[in-house]
Amino acid sequence: MGRQPCCEKVGLKRGPWTMEEDNKLMNFILNNGIQCWRLVPQLAGLMRCGKSCRLRWINYLRPDLKRGAFTEAEEDMLIELHSRLGNRWSKIAAHFPGRTDNEIKNHWNTRIKKKMKFMGLDPLTHKPLLLEQKDQNSSGESQKLEFQENVSPDFKEYQIPQNTQAGQVISGPNHQDKNESCIKNMEMGSSIIESLGNFGLDSFQNWVDNPFLWDGFSNFGDSFP
DNA sequence: AATTACACCAACCGCTTGGAG
DNA sequence: CCTCCAAGCGGTTGGTGTAAT
The missing domain is CATH 1.10.10.60 (Homeodomain-like)
Structure with a gap:
């Protein structure tokens, strides 16, 4: 049944x-x-x-x-919140005005997880992967050296451009048509949202x-x- | 130029929660 | 309490675009 x-x-x-x-x-x-x-x-x-x-x-x-790419500050905040709240995406999203839980979840699963792995952190526990491995394997020190050699060159791939603004739409050419009307409406809507304070x-x-x-x-x- | 692999994200599925009766 | 139902939530899937070969 x-x-x-x-x-x-x-x-x-x-x-x-x-x-x-x-x-x-x-x-x-x-x-x-x-x-x-x-x-x-x-x-x-x-x-x-x-x-x-x-x-x-x-x-x-x-x-x-809000849409657009996550800023470095947002990503840092996301990692911090996730370490405290776990996979409670709606709770996390409550700290990001204009972001949806789905958007945050997707961003976490596609970007941050990888970023953390490259940083040598377990995305689940936020602990260094080395410590986890060390717990299971006594040869932790040699693994640490190996990690440091492997991580840095690839990690630069995940740096966000310095001039990225919060809310900036960084869609590729193929996404822009799809988002155009929505962005237009967001622009109109945002002016109304700004006036919310006038209504208390x-x-x-x-x-x-x-x-x-x-x-x-x-x-x-x-x-x- | 064609094919394959990968990344991204919108949308779906199904379980959980909360509140009304 | 108990039941029912709408809404909320998180995990997963599938379509599409892009990069690599």
Whole structure:
């Protein structure tokens, strides 16, 4: 006896979202806010399950998303937080305004893990790999020498350019088309986010939950092609 | 130029959590 | 309490672009 599916999947679309779908979802949320994700697709006219809509909004469409490459400072902070919190990505993401847990998780798994291994650290425990090996093998000293010779030349590959700014979009040419509309909307959204303080709101969630503020986005959806 | 290997990241799956009734 | 359900969360997969051969 398996778990019941989160929704009736028959006839639902899966896979990458199209610009049109993004547009529909964005327009719907901007005009109506988020009440119940299960109802969103049917009210927005989307052949997607509510879960998929929620994920798309959280990870891609939210106007307050930062995107762009992680700065060195962000990476350092990520490593520090991970050493304290482990794989609790949502907790970690709470310390990175504009970053999603998915984005942080992906960055950790594709970049930081490797970076730490090159630094001779276990990404899981944050302890030096040498110590771990030494625990299992008494010949730790000779391994340390070997490590120092091997690490440095490759590690430079993982240095972030000095002039990288927080929030800077460093997409390759092939990603730029895909991100263009989103970036455009983020630019518009960010000005509204900046004004949150004027309403005494200190978080994006407060903003989402506030129907009055959604009025400010009444023409927001027109920016889509 | 064609093929293969690798890196990246969006999206999915299924388990867990929390709150309403 | 107990049950049910929506939302949250973390692990994993698959598609796509790029680099290497």
